[in-house]
Amino acid sequence: MFDFLTVVKALADENRIRALLALRDGELCVCDIIELLDLAPSTVSKHLSILRQARFIDGRKDGRWIYYRLASDKAPFQVQEAIKWVCDSLSKDDTAKKDARKIKQIVKNHAKKSCQT
Amino acid sequence: MFDFLTVVKALADENRIRALLALRDGELCVCDIIELLDLAPSTVSKHLSILRQARFIDGRKDGRWIYYRLASDKAPFQVQEAIKWVCDSLSKDDTAKKDARKIKQIVKNHAKKSCQT
DNA sequence: CCTATAATTCGCCATATAACGAAATGTTAA
DNA sequence: TTAACATTTCGTTATATGGCGAATTATAGG
Numbered sequence: 001m002f003d004f005l006t007v008v009k010a011l012a013d014e015n016r017i018r019a020l021l022a023l024r025d026g027e028l029c030v031c032d033i034i035e036l037l038d039l040a041p042s043t044v045s046k047h048l049s050i051l052r053q054a055r056f057i058d059g060r061k062d063g064r065w066i067y068y069r070l071a072s073d074k075a076p077f078q079v080q081e082a083i084k085w086v087c088d089s090l091s092k093d094d095t096a097k098k099d100a101r102k103i104k105q106i107v108k109n110h111a112k113k114s115c116q117t
Numbered sequence: 118m119f120d121f122l123t124v125v126k127a128l129a130d131e132n133r134i135r136a137l138l139a140l141r142d143g144e145l146c147v148c149d150i151i152e153l154l155d156l157a158p159s160t161v162s163k164h165l166s167i168l169r170q171a172r173f174i175d176g177r178k179d180g181r182w183i184y185y186r187l188a189s190d191k192a193p194f195q196v197q198e199a200i201k202w203v204c205d206s207l208s209k210d211d212t213a214k215k216d217a218r219k220i221k222q223i224v225k226n227h228a229k230k231s232c233q234t
Numbered sequence: 235c236c237t238a239t240a241a242t243t244c245g246c247c248a249t250a251t252a253a254c255g256a257a258a259t260g261t262t263a264a
Numbered sequence: 265t266t267a268a269c270a271t272t273t274c275g276t277t278a279t280a281t282g283g284c285g286a287a288t289t290a291t292a293g294g
Contacts, residue, residue, distance in 0.1 A: 001212045004203075005131055012129040013252080014122055030271060040254055045272055047252090064261050064270045078206040085202050086121075089195040095118045130282075147241060157284050162242055164282090181240045181291050236294085243288070250281070258273070264266080 007079055010054035011086065015039065016047050020056055020070070021096050022103050024087060027060070027069035032106050036099060055079045124196055127171035131212075132156065133164050134203065137173055137187070138213050139220050141204060144177070144186035149223050153216060172196045 010016060015037050022028060022036055034044045048068055051057045056079060058071045072080060090096045127133060132154050139145060139153055151161045165185055168174045173196060175188045189197060207213045 001131065001134070001207065001210050004206050004210070005129070005134070007206075008125065008128045008134075009251095011125045012122070014118065015252085017118070017122070017125075031269095034270095039252095041271065042255075042273080043253055049272085066271065078202070081202050081205065085195070085198050088198065089121050089124075090118065093118050093121070126281095132282085148239095151241095156282095158241065159243080159285075160283055166242085178241095178290095183241065237292100238294095239290100239292080241289085241291105244286085246284085246286105248281100248283080250279100252279080253277085255276090256274085259271080260269100261271105262267100262269080264268090 003076075004078065007054045007056075007082055010050050010056060011082065013047070013050075015044075016051055017086065017090070018095065018099055019044075019047060020051060020083070020086060021090060022099055023057060023068060023070045025100070025103070027067040028103070028107070029065040029067050029110075031065070032103070032110065033068070035106050036102055056083065120193075121195065124171045124173075124199055127167050127173060128199065128203065130164070132161075133168055134207070135212065135216055136161075136164060137168060137200070137203060138207060139216055140174060140185060140187045142217070142220070144184040145220070145224070146182040146184050148182070149220070149227065150185070152223050153219055173200065 011020075018037060019033050022033060030041070030044060030048065033048070034041050037044060037047075039047075048057065048059075052059060052068075055071055055075045057068045058074065060067045060069070070083060072083065075083070128137075135154060136150050139150060147158070147161060147165065150165070151158050154161060154164075156164075165174065165176075169176060169185075172188055172192045174185045175191065177184045177186070187200060189200065192200070
């Protein structure tokens with residue numbers, strides 16, 4: 001029951017849901033999600049740690065950056081089911097669609113910056 | 118997104134989860150759930166109204182009593198999926214098992230009382 | 235009609251949570 | 265070594281939420 005509540009409570013926040021959905025199409029670094037949600041870095045970091053603790057996402061460190069991705073296959077079954085449920089429920093959601101577009105833009109700019117180095 | 122958050126937040130409380138699971142085997146009146154959760158009537162009433170607003174449960178008035186049941190078939194698809202997810206995730210949960218036993222006892226006593234009238 | 239009972243609404247309080255900024259940590263690059 | 269950057273941790277603050285009791289509504293029964 002406790003574990004389950006950790007999972008549900010991790011989903012009980014709009015910004016965490018948006019972050020989760022943003023990771024559907026692949027990994028993103030924290031600063032991408034900061035840009036997407038337009039929140040303070042510390043706030044986003046907290047949200048991501050809550051999602052990670054509930055086993056929704058996994059982090060991978062690469063230099064200064066930390067890339068987060070959906071934990072899909074490694075996650076407990078109940079978490080996998082939760083991810084499916086969230087994605088299905090919000091597949092046509094307006095905010096989610098807008099976010100998907102914005103993420104593409106962010107990643108594109110991100111790539112440009114990287115190429116400049 | 119707003120509707121979805123209403124649904125998730127309705128699940129983000131242990132007592133509401135317990136109430137929801139208690140209704141798996143059929144309808145119960147508010148006083149049964151009060152006895153199960155051992156909380157003040159006003160608190161339970163609030164919890165049930167939150168579950169009802171999220172479309173998890175339906176109420177039926179019969180005299181002085183109000184019987185609640187899972188809204189399964191009438192509920193939006195995302196809610197139906199949520200109910201399945203919760204039930205699957207907690208099918209082997211200790212608290213849920215204890216509650217199931219307690220509910221049987223409560224209903225049994227309830228029946229006795231009714232027979233006395 | 236009056237009382238008891240079931241349930242809800244309302245107002246209050248304590249705790250939980252989300253947000254921020256400042257400071258700390260760790261890493262790259264000058 | 266220093267400076268800049270990405271991220272996290274910590275402390276604070278405002279708001280949200282869960283809990284209760286008192287008052288309210290509605291119904292059943294004496």
